[in-house]
Amino acid sequence: MSTAITVSYSISAVGLLVGVGIVFALMRSDRVDAERGKFAWLFIIPGFAALSYILMAAEIGVITVNGNEVYLFRYIDWVVTTPLLVGYAGYVAGAPRKWVLGVAAADAMMIIIGLGATLSTGIATWVGFGVSAGVHLVLLAILYLVFPMFAREHRERYRLFKILQNHVGLLWIAYPVIWITSPAGLGYVSAVGTAMIIAYLDLVAKTPYVYFVWTERASFAVDPVDADDAGTEETIDADDVAAAAD
Amino acid sequence: MSNPIRRSYGIKLILGYAITGSAVTAVGIVTGDAAATIVMTWAGLLALGSVTGTNTIASIVELERRAKSIADGDLDTDLRSGRKDEFGRLYETIDVMRNSLSEQIESVEQARAEAQEEQERAEQARREAERAEQEATELAEAYRQTAQRYAQAMQQAADGDLSTRIDVDTEHDAMETIGREFNNTMDDLEEALSAVNAFAGDIQRDADELVRLTDEAESTVDQAVETTGDIAADSKEQRERLEAVAQDIDDMSAAAQQIAATTDDLSSTSDSATAASREARDAANEAIDEMEAIERETAEAVEQIESLTDSTEEITEIVEVINEIADQTNMLALNASIEAARAGGGGGSDAGDGFAVVADEVKSLAEETRERAEEISRMVAEVREETADAAESVRSTRTRVERGTDTVESALREIDAIADATEEIDEGIAEISGATADQADTVQTTAAAIDEVSEISREAEATAGTVADSIESQRDRFEAIASTLDEFERNAEDLVAELSRFRIENHGRTANSTALSDGGER
Known part of the structure; x- marks a missing residue:
């Protein structure tokens, strides 16, 4: 494993820890209702990812399949955190519990199928990739067709939902493309390049996510009248996080 | 950072x-790839x-959505x-704009509500103004009707019907005051005129009485002395003067009618009522002064008549002396006849007879003297009786003058009250004042006439003096009336007592109302 990968994973781990700090600040703020915001779940997103990256930087859980090194914790991280990312967006939209759980389950299935495709060889790899991509499309459909119906009912959270929806929906398009160009797919991009790109994408997908919740925390204000005051609270800035991640 | x-x-x-x-x-x-x-x-x-x-899009979409809902x-x-x-900051700016819009809309709506309120208030004010205008019109109509009614009554009064009274309008204070004061004025005017009427009638009757007494005295004195013919002539002149007085009083009546005529303009021209009533008061004061002058003159007349009585008392004393002289003469004649009888029996009967004849002659003269004196005494008694009657008449006149003065003073107080209450009818009162001035002139003329009456009384006194002189020249004849003079004196004292009692009764007596026109025609 190259030094570049280790450095990249370390930077991502640090950047994700900044995300943990943001969620911690959210939990500490007495201007917002932490229970209503379900911030405890947000902890897991940068927290579990940071833990995974630390483990990956330490080269723990690395297996070799078809001559390719596969970081298992990357997929474990994704199985845990990506359902939370899409499910929390559904929660913000005000979707019923079954939709939130359903979309999370679909996401987890997408990751697991993706992992299966990575671990498989030959045609099975592409079938798995196709199924996983199909589930991805289903996820996007729910995100853009189902959740907005509920989000319109919750005016105060609508903007946060739109941010999270676009953030997830847009950024995640990159992942299947990276997979195709990776050694597991067509092999256009080396393992080192793929690792650095994914480390960048994972950081950008998670720490800004919690930062957006922070900037829009007024959606979960204890008292809606004081919501403007909640926005003035000093906290860690996501751009600092991004700068640190570089 | x-x-x-x-x-x-x-x-x-x-x-x-x-x-x-x-x-x-x-x-x-x-x-490197x-x-x-x-x-x-x-x-x-x-x-x-x-x-x-995405963040930007979310913000813009949200902004658009919110801006649309604001719109x-x-x-x-x-x-x-x-x-x-x-x-x-864009959010904040739009929020500020939203608040500003909200405030402006609120203020516009508030302004609209205020405008509506103002409009309602204006409408309310308009309705109130209309109601007030209607009330004012009704009030003006009520005043006009009342004024028309008053004007009719005043016109009647101006036409001479002094019994006219206004049916007082009690709904409006000003009209009530005017109506009530007009009625009071008419009451006072009527009362004053009836008092003047009564006064004139009394004077006339008194004058009649005086003329009658004078005539009687004239005829009596005619029988007694020739000089009483002057008394008759004077009495005639006195009667003529008294007729002139009656004519003047007639003028006064006409002046009073003019007063009534001037009340025609009372309703419309009443600006200087106060000043006019002051003039009226001055004129009335003058009338009072004049009446007081009359009173003084009549007092003088009484004094003169009383001095006449004193003169007759002197005559009575003289007649008494004559009577005593006649008695002593009689006694002397009796003694002379006794002496004549004694001389006739003792010596020369011719001388005694002649003495007796003289004594008889003297006795018969004394008898005749006593008879004449009694005759004079009776005549003087008659004169005193007539004089006492004249004095009573003059005193009665004086009493009535005093009552007339009281009446005029009472009218003066009423005029003062009118002056205080009705300044609005000033000008009418001014004309009344003018007429009252004429009345005062007439009263002055009356006073002058009565002055002449008193002058005539003085001439009558002088004539009585002449009568006394002629009677003095006949003192022999007065001897006969000496006995009756005592009784005459007692009667005079009784008469004085009676007169003082009569004066007290007189005060309680009400003046008889005699039509003024009757006095003028006589």
Whole structure:
């Protein structure tokens, strides 16, 4: 494993820890209702990812399949955190519990199928990739067709939902493309390049996510009248996080 | 350093691009592979888009949605953003705009409500003004009707019907005061005129009585002395003067009618009532003065008549002396006849007879003297009786003059009251004052006439003196009336007593109302 990968994973781990700090600040703020915001779940997103990256930087859980090194914790991280990312967006939209759980389950299935495709060889790899991509499309459909119906009912959270929806929906398009160009797919991009790109994408997908919740925390204000005051609270800035991640 | 970054969207963008560029560069250098760099670049663009673009789109979409709801009139929508950069400020600005709009709409609605309220108030004021106008019109009509009614009554009064009274309008204070004061004025005027009437009638009757007494005295004195013919002539002149007095009083009546005529303009021209009533008061004061002058004159007349009585008392004393002389003469004649009888029996009967004849002659003369004196005494008694009657008449006149003065004084007080209460009818009172001045002149003329009466009384006194002189020349004849003079004196004292009692009764007596026109015709 190259030094570049280790450095990249370390930077991502640090950047994700900044995300943990943001969620911690959210939990500490007495201007917002932490229970209503379900911030405890947000902890897991940068927290579990940071833990995974630390483990990956330490080269723990690395297996070799078809001559390719596969970081298992990357997929474990994704199985845990990506359902939370899409499910929390559904929660913000005000979707019923079954939709939130359903979309999370679909996401987890997408990751697991993706992992299966990575671990498989030959045609099975592409079938798995196709199924996983199909589930991805289903996820996007729910995100853009189902959740907005509920989000319109919750005016105060609508903007946060739109941010999270676009953030997830847009950024995640990159992942299947990276997979195709990776050694597991067509092999256009080396393992080192793929690792650095994914480390960048994972950081950008998670720490800004919690930062957006922070900037829009007024959606979960204890008292809606004081919501403007909640926005003035000093906290860690996501751009600092991004700068640190570089 | 976080604040400047949070406050500027541009810095955020630059930072994002710098980080992404760094990542692309790192991948390119580490891998040395174009494909890896391209994929990284593509992924970086997606990441930038998802981090910055989606946020921007969300903010703009949200802004658009909120702006639309504001445009649709939902101004209660809260606008807030956790962002501190240009978007955050844009939110704040729009929120300020929303609040400003809300306030302006509120103020416009408030202004509209106030305008409506003002309009309602104006409408209310208009209705009140209309009602007030209607009330004023009704009030003016009521005043006009009352004034018309008053004017009719005043016209009747002006035409000479002094019994006319106004049916007082008690609904309006001013009209009630005018009506009541007019009625009071008419009451006073009527009372004053009837008192003057009664006074004139009394004077006339008294004058008649005086003329009658004078005539009787004249005829009596005619029988007694020749000089009483002057008394008759004077009495005639006195009667003529008294007729002139009656004529003057007639003029006074005409003046009073003129007063009544002037009340015609009382309703419309009443500006200087107070001044006029003051003039009226002055004129009435003059009348009172004149009446007091009359009173003084009549007092003088009484004194003169009383001095006449004193003169007759002197005559009575003289007649008494004559009587005594006749008695002594008689006694002397009796003694002479006794002496004559004694001389006739003792010596020369011729001388005794002749003495007796003289004594008889003297005795018969004394008898005749006593008879004449009794005759004079009877005549004097008659004269005293007539004089006492004249004195009584003059005293009665004086009493009535005093009552007339009281009446005029009472009228004066009423005029004062009118002056205080009705300044509005000043000018009418001014004309009344003018007429009252004429009346005063007439009273003055009356006073002058009565002066002449008193002069005539003085002449009568002088004539009585002449009578006394002629009677003195006949004192022999007065001897006969000496015995009756005592009784006459007692009768005179009784008469004085009777007169004093009569005066007290007189005060209680009410004046008889005699028509003024009757006095004028006589």
